[in-house]
Amino acid sequence: MVRRVLVAAAVLAAAVTVHGQVTFDRILQADREPQNWLSYSGTPFNQRYSRLTQITPANVGRLQLQWVWQNRSLEKFEATPLVVDGVMYTVQPPNDVVALDAATGRPFWTYSYTPAPEGRPCCGRVNRGVAMLGDTLYMGTIDAHLIAIDARSGQPRWNVVVAKASERYSITHNPLIVKDKVIVGTGGGDGPIRGYIAAFDAKTGREAWRFYTIPGPGEPGNETWAGDSWKTGGVGVWNAGAYDPETNLVFFGTGNPAPDWDGSKRLGDNLYSDSVVALDADTGRLKWYYQFTPHDELDYDATQVPLLADITWQGRPRKVMLWANRNGVMYVLDRVTGEFLKGKPYVKTNWLDGFDAKGRPNRVKFPSPEGTLIHPHVHGGINWAPPAFSPRTGLYYVASWENSGTVAVQGQFPRAASANTRQTAMGQTTLVPFFNNDTEPYGVVRGYDPQTLEAKWEFKMSDITWGGVLATASDLVFSGGREGYFLALDGRTGALLWRASVGGQVNAGAMSYEVRGKQYVAIAAGNALFAYALP
Amino acid sequence: MRATHFLVILALVGAAVSASPRAVLAQHETASDLVDGERAFRNSCANCHGPDGDLITGIDLGRGQFRRPMTDDDLVRIIRTGIPNTPMPASPMSVQQASTIVAYLRSTAAARRAGSVAGDPARGKAVFDGKGGCARCHRLNGEGSRVGPDLTGIGERRGALELERALVDPGADVDPASRFVQVTLKDGTSVTGRLLGHDTFTLQLLDTRETLRSFEKRDLRAQAFLGSPMPSYRTALTPQELADLVRYLASQAKGR
Numbered sequence: 001m002v003r004r005v006l007v008a009a010a011v012l013a014a015a016v017t018v019h020g021q022v023t024f025d026r027i028l029q030a031d032r033e034p035q036n037w038l039s040y041s042g043t044p045f046n047q048r049y050s051r052l053t054q055i056t057p058a059n060v061g062r063l064q065l066q067w068v069w070q071n072r073s074l075e076k077f078e079a080t081p082l083v084v085d086g087v088m089y090t091v092q093p094p095n096d097v098v099a100l101d102a103a104t105g106r107p108f109w110t111y112s113y114t115p116a117p118e119g120r121p122c123c124g125r126v127n128r129g130v131a132m133l134g135d136t137l138y139m140g141t142i143d144a145h146l147i148a149i150d151a152r153s154g155q156p157r158w159n160v161v162v163a164k165a166s167e168r169y170s171i172t173h174n175p176l177i178v179k180d181k182v183i184v185g186t187g188g189g190d191g192p193i194r195g196y197i198a199a200f201d202a203k204t205g206r207e208a209w210r211f212y213t214i215p216g217p218g219e220p221g222n223e224t225w226a227g228d229s230w231k232t233g234g235v236g237v238w239n240a241g242a243y244d245p246e247t248n249l250v251f252f253g254t255g256n257p258a259p260d261w262d263g264s265k266r267l268g269d270n271l272y273s274d275s276v277v278a279l280d281a282d283t284g285r286l287k288w289y290y291q292f293t294p295h296d297e298l299d300y301d302a303t304q305v306p307l308l309a310d311i312t313w314q315g316r317p318r319k320v321m322l323w324a325n326r327n328g329v330m331y332v333l334d335r336v337t338g339e340f341l342k343g344k345p346y347v348k349t350n351w352l353d354g355f356d357a358k359g360r361p362n363r364v365k366f367p368s369p370e371g372t373l374i375h376p377h378v379h380g381g382i383n384w385a386p387p388a389f390s391p392r393t394g395l396y397y398v399a400s401w402e403n404s405g406t407v408a409v410q411g412q413f414p415r416a417a418s419a420n421t422r423q424t425a426m427g428q429t430t431l432v433p434f435f436n437n438d439t440e441p442y443g444v445v446r447g448y449d450p451q452t453l454e455a456k457w458e459f460k461m462s463d464i465t466w467g468g469v470l471a472t473a474s475d476l477v478f479s480g481g482r483e484g485y486f487l488a489l490d491g492r493t494g495a496l497l498w499r500a501s502v503g504g505q506v507n508a509g510a511m512s513y514e515v516r517g518k519q520y521v522a523i524a525a526g527n528a529l530f531a532y533a534l535p
Numbered sequence: 536m537r538a539t540h541f542l543v544i545l546a547l548v549g550a551a552v553s554a555s556p557r558a559v560l561a562q563h564e565t566a567s568d569l570v571d572g573e574r575a576f577r578n579s580c581a582n583c584h585g586p587d588g589d590l591i592t593g594i595d596l597g598r599g600q601f602r603r604p605m606t607d608d609d610l611v612r613i614i615r616t617g618i619p620n621t622p623m624p625a626s627p628m629s630v631q632q633a634s635t636i637v638a639y640l641r642s643t644a645a646a647r648r649a650g651s652v653a654g655d656p657a658r659g660k661a662v663f664d665g666k667g668g669c670a671r672c673h674r675l676n677g678e679g680s681r682v683g684p685d686l687t688g689i690g691e692r693r694g695a696l697e698l699e700r701a702l703v704d705p706g707a708d709v710d711p712a713s714r715f716v717q718v719t720l721k722d723g724t725s726v727t728g729r730l731l732g733h734d735t736f737t738l739q740l741l742d743t744r745e746t747l748r749s750f751e752k753r754d755l756r757a758q759a760f761l762g763s764p765m766p767s768y769r770t771a772l773t774p775q776e777l778a779d780l781v782r783y784l785a786s787q788a789k790g791r
Contacts, residue, residue, distance in 0.1 A: 074621050120624040122582055166627075190582075426583055428591075428622070433732035435711035437760045462735045483734035499736065 119143025140171025185237020234258025326380030468509025480506030572639030659783025
């Protein structure tokens with residue numbers, strides 16, 4: 001009897017330990033539990049691909065709204081929620097963490113955090129989501145703190161200062177969990193910061209390593225900054241990182257050099273601005289980098305979400321990274337070595353006319369006092385919204401802006417080339433009247449073949465988009481845009497299969513999860529979170 | 536005054552005004568302050584408000600249009616403290632720094648309003664109400680048609696040169712929010728009106744009978760943007776009548 005009791009207790013303990021406890025193994029193998037959404041884009045590969053198949057192209061037309069959770073903020077709602085064993089965690093901007101019943105949207109608890117007044121990111125008091133390890137949630141804040149929060153009670157466990165908000169640092173992206181560390185980057189790179197990526201002990205908040213995105217004196221790359229410009233050269237990090245367990249590398253995209261519009265005081269390539277950096281996850285040491293836009297004067301942050309995929313490349317398996325960049329070019333890189341495999345414009349792009357053998361772009365357009373028409377516009381072919389990849393269709397799904405342009409004037413804010421560019425303000429929450437005709441900038445979701453970087457299909461929207469893309473194992477693609485629709489497309493053809501009017505701008509990526517046998521698809525839009533499922 | 540002389544003078548005045556917003560200075564600011572203000576505006580405000588200050592719906596900083604009347608002190612305070620519960624953040628700027636931004640915005644708005652045309656507003660009103668037939672399409676202080684853009688307070692939003700250009704060459708620079716469209720339904724019926732907005736699936740307009748209409752694009756056979764339906768007054772009015780009308784419109788401020 002005693003033995004039975006002990007066995008039962010042990011089983012119970014194991015069940016309790018597993019339920020609500022997100023081990024790093026679970027994060028790495030998140031594909032095995034598609035009912036959950038354990039990190040920003042689903043897995044550390046950032047494919048934003050759900051293996052749930054209850055909702056299909058045949059029945060998606062019957063999707064119904066299950067619940068709406070309205071936040072109490074007027075800021076842009078950019079977060080992708082996590083779902084762990086029926087509990088959803090998201091962030092009410094700027095920095096309140098909320099736990100909801102994922103089946104009903106009813107709140108369990110709210111952790112309210114008031115950022116210091118000097119925490120004021122350039123482009124909105126936003127947050128893109130939390131990370132979770134064990135039973136602890138982690139959030140970066142707009143005043144550049146990293147906070148650990150008990151996932152059951154919503155009580156803070158520790159709160160560390162990553163950087164000084166008074167020096168214009170901020171954190172707006174979801175942290176990356178690797179083993180026992182929480183990794184974040186510092187935003188604020190439009191100002192005179194020196195950006196960095198830092199890892200913190202998940203239990204204590206103690207800093208484990210730090211990688212400066214601008215090399216210091218004596219370090220390789222410091223010579224790419226004229227004079228003392230490296231000290232205030234910007235290069236913030238403000239979007240999700242990726243992790244590859246096979247190489248133990250973490251990948252982050254880096255932001256523009258500062259000042260953004262005037263390169264004359266920072267002559268040189270300005271490493272590692274507008275780059276992807278591959279860092280040893282245990283030490284933060286740089287293993288390789290690839291700079292997309294050397295000596296940027298057009299604000300082409302490379303702060304897109306790194307997407308890792310294992311594909312067949314020129315007849316043999318290859319571990320690659322797919323990257324639709326703000327600079328208008330789409331890239332395929334070898335993620336083990338950083339080798340440039342292919343680059344090709346995916347929106348109207350005129351600042352380069354090709355690459356050298358190592359993938360360095362040949363730049364042909366330069367800002368000038370008299371003005372130079374440069375494509376794409378400052379907001380880029382894509383800005384930060386998360387893309388998706390389906391191993392089933394083999395397509396890389398990207399929501400982008402097409403046909404925008406600007407006249408860049410050296411040292412000044414870019415002047416609009418035409419009324420067209422009036423339509424590219426930073427995302428807002430509410431719907432705004434839209435007056436463009438079909439020849440002016442528009443948003444578009446496309447499915448690209450990574451082999452050729454050719455679009456196999458496209459779904460064109462009237463208005464531009466700040467929304468991300470979700471792919472599912474039933475070959476569906478979900479996206480949305482500034483005009484306030486949440487859309488389901490056929491992942492193989494791009495055909496519109498379903499739409500819902502969400503009454504506010506979609507400024508986030510969708511995700512999917514399952515509770516008690518029902519698959520949900522959730523999207524943040526306007527100031528609310530919407531969950532849809534079949535009846 | 537001969538018409539050519541008048542137009543040359545008008546053009547010179549307009550050029551002086553439009554060449555530099557800093558040509559008209561606020562009373563206590565120096566040109567250097569305004570340069571500082573412009574720089575600070577572009578660094579701190581333009582990301583959300585746009586380089587011309589008009590990207591937030593209902594607000595046009597470069598033309599002095601706010602959600603409610605603002606004194607300089609109001610604006611300085613808002614720049615420094617933000618607006619609670621809105622995306623407008625607080626800024627650590629000093630009062631002096633914030634004041635340079637306000638001075639820059641005020642000077643820009645003033646420059647856009649300026650322009651002394653040799654016209655008479657009283658005679659201009661007569662042209663507006665009579666020969667010009669403006670109220671057939673435009674509304675002014677609560678009277679007239681809603682089909683064209685409402686001209687109430689137009690003098691606060693457009694300078695004389697812009698007004699004159701809109702009268703003689705109305706199709707040259709149509710505000711995107713004032714575009715006309717024609718939609719053709721599948722039964723062949725056509726509806727024309729001012730576009731109030733559209734998206735991938737729907738289209739909203741105010742038709743020529745001043746009725747709000749909304750269409751599903753799938754129900755349309757065709758849709759097309761039209762040129763400005765406004766006739767040119769280049770020859771329809773005499774130069775003096777044109778100058779009078781411009782002066783009348785330039786004198787329109789909200790609340791009058």
